[in-house]
Amino acid sequence: NAGVMQNPRHLVRRRGQEARLRCSPMKGHSHVYWYRQLPEEGLKFMVYLQKENIIDESGMPKERFSAEFPKEGPSILRIQQVVRGDSAAYFCASSPTGTNNSPLHFGNGTRLTVT
């Protein structure tokens, strides 16, 4: 049973380009969460999605950031017109339910570098 798969592992973009980060949850998991980790900081919640629905995007910047989790295929975190401050590790996690006390399973992250 494969774990949470994220790709690419590393992504380099120039300022102003678009970044697309993909996340395939564990088999049987329909709840996906995106977190961002800045250097020397703890992970910060960005967005929570279920299939075809955004449940909570309160942690995601209103401008330039969007996320989706279509009926078929992986979840996508999209960052338009990237800036240097977007450089970070982006982690996706999944769970079988959205209830409390269930462990989140994390992917190995995508490290975005904006030059």
Add this chain to the structure above:
Amino acid sequence: KNQVEQSPQSLIILEGKNCTLQCNYTVSPFSNLRWYKQDTGRGPVSLTIMTFSENTKSNGRYTATLDADTKQSSLHITASQLSDSASYICVVSAIYSGGSNYKLTFGKGTLLTVNP
């Protein structure tokens, strides 16, 4: 403001020795506390989850304790191994409507290095 503070920031020990990592939190209303292990360049991996009513939970050589009154937790690692070298992250979940578990407050982690 919900916060999780961990100490020490970093720790170096010799293989075979024990160590204890600390976590203080101010998350409210409290739901559960989790310890994760994060290897360099990898995602966090869950070690333990403790709810309000649990004060000790073990997972192999890892033992977590929770004092919900003082809002403190510790992670004790016994007979350390080289593979224990990693960042150990304390994560606290607050109760939100619907019982959702995703708005977690992460500590910055304790970086543990186990030397031969």
